[in-house]
Amino acid sequence: MPHYTSYDGAQLAYRVLGGAHPGGDDGPEAELPAPLVCLAGGPARDAAYLGDLGGLSAFRPLVVPDQRGTGGSPPPATPGAYAFPRLAEDVEALRAHLGLERFALLAHDAGTATAQAYAAAHPGRLSHLVLLNPGSRLQGLLPDDAREIFEARAAEEDWWEDAYVAVRLLSHATDLDEIRSLLLRAAPMAYGRWEPPQQEHAADEGVQLNPVPRAAFWQGVTEGERQAVVDGLAAVEAPVLVVTGDRDAVTGMRAGEAVAACFPDARLRPLHGVGHYPWVDEPELLRPLLDEFLA
Template identity: 80%
Template structure:
């Protein structure tokens, strides 16, 4: 696995997935969680056949070492790691994709290094950075009560997760609650969910918002309003984790953003509907005019 040297001398790991063979520029892809091993992204539903995917392991995940300073796990500092990766790859400008919590890192990067981005793709974002916590994810989950026999057990697991502290217990509860994150609960979804427990990294996760003050949050949002990068925000209408309205709040933070809700899709669109997600991202990266 290749490594790059970040701003503080730490060697961080990354993977390159490339089945494209046509010389297109890479797409840097950030895993969420926060602090979940990037393996859960897979090849993002076959996007690696379209262009190379560069997938870094955030500090304390995958092949990257833990941080000595807990503040290095905070998403604005992780944006500095992304900038070090860009320099290592020798890219003047590049396209960036992020999922879930990593969309906060990507937004911090866009706010701080906005001239380095050609395109920004935000999959199933939360909106804590925007200061909004819509409750429609819960409503989506509850609306599926009559849909399948998994619902009641998932509901109980969600309630228990709020008070669980033992890591093994949390892993078991996450698996029981997992169906709420997918558009359906078929073998591909079950296989994807089964890996989550071993991909968790509790310390980096807990420190993701470490030291991020209200002043910092507002400053980042203010700079996003001047970011001219074209942005694609993707949500799923069956996403019981972050919901739909968070995507609306995130898209509204940028002057040039398009919002695309996907039907029948949960929190992992490349698992639920790869044939829907892949052309959407491909077309955006190919056809969007740089601003």
Template identity: 70%
Template sequence: MPHYTSYDETELAYRVLPARDGSAGPPLICLAGGPGRDAAYLGDLGGLNARHTLVIPDSRGTGDSPPAADASGYAFPGLAEDLEALRRHLGLERFALLAHDAAAATAQAYAAAHPERLSLLILVCPGARLQGELPEDAWEIFESRSGEPWWQDAYAAVRLLPDTTDPAEVRRLLLRAAPMAYGRWDEPQRAHAESEGEQLGPVARAGFWQGVDEAGRRAVLARLREVPCPVLVITGDRDAVTGMRAGELVAESFPDGRVRPLRGAGHYPWVDEPDLFRPAVEDFLAHHPAHP
């Protein structure tokens, strides 16, 4: 895998998925969430590399990237500065950015600090922790599916997870709870879910939200009002992890934010509905002059 040198001289890894149609257009940088999850779970984002080159970094302590020297390196503002180092390494004046799940916080921190560097921003199934709200619709979505055969076991696992510390047991509980994250529980979803336990870096996960106080959160939100680039927020109407309302709150934080809900999709819409997810992203990239 190629590497780049970040602000503190740490060598961090990334992978490149070239556009299969041979397009030589600008790359789309894609950030994995978790937080602290190996970016391998993004795969090719439902075939998004058919027309676009994807650059997918491994954040500190995940994949082929080394652990951070101290806890601040795992916090999302520090990860945003890793992204800025990657931009410089790639020689991009401006670029389009896609971020999934918790990485939406990294992307928002980057947009607040470096608004002039983004041409487009795509946030997939974000939470609204930066917005200071925890909407309840995710739980409502989960409860609405109580008739499905996996629901009772997933419910029990969700209740046990907050008080479980043994890593092996956490991995087992995550797999039991996994169906709530998908629009349906078929073979592609099962295969995708089975990798989660081994892909999570517990130290990177624990450090992601550390070191950001209320004043810092409000400062990021205030700067988002000045971000000029168009922002697309994709949500899934079966996402029982972050729900749909959080995406609406995130989109409202930007002057040019819009929401694209996908029917039948959960927290990983490129797994559930790749033929809805891929065109949604491609249309946004193609129909806006900010992205050549």
């Protein structure tokens, strides 16, 4: 697994899926498809859950970093380095390491906060920005349509009652093994349907948790710092694609609308029958959408 040196000297890991290493010895970079840097969410979930984004790596190299304290990247000396504005500076160090003057950035879930912090701090470095299933905590908004989406499925899903109980228990659980068990019981609410591909994807969530980085992702970010990120999005000239799912009972759809409204050139694409992981539910819908946008 390759590593890069970040702003504080930390050696952080990343993977390249598909194509050739954009910073390697495989020939002139101009001959390669443009790489797409992909940020995992969670917060602080191991990036392995992204997989190859439903086969997208067959069309362009995906550069997938392990954020601090996850995967092959070590924890920092201070918890403050887990906060999303600092994680954005890790992205800038990765860009420099790869030798990319401008690049396309994709982020999922909580990783979209890191991506927005990067866009606000380094707007000229982005050629495209893709935000999959974002929340809007960064915008200071907590829409309740995710709950509405979940409750609307009560009459049609045999897993619903157990998932409902698990969601309520999760708010009070502190034991890590119990949390992992409850997450698996609640998992169907995050998908457009509960079939073998979704079940296989959900089965790994428990072992991909990293509690300390997760807790520190939002901590230590002042109100002024948060607002500065939001204000900075107005200066992002790169085109932005915001993808939501009409069965996403984790972040819902209204959060994506709030995020898209912060950018001068944003396109909002809701996907039908899709939950929180569109590359799992409908890869044949997501992949062409991303290909067209990134072209």
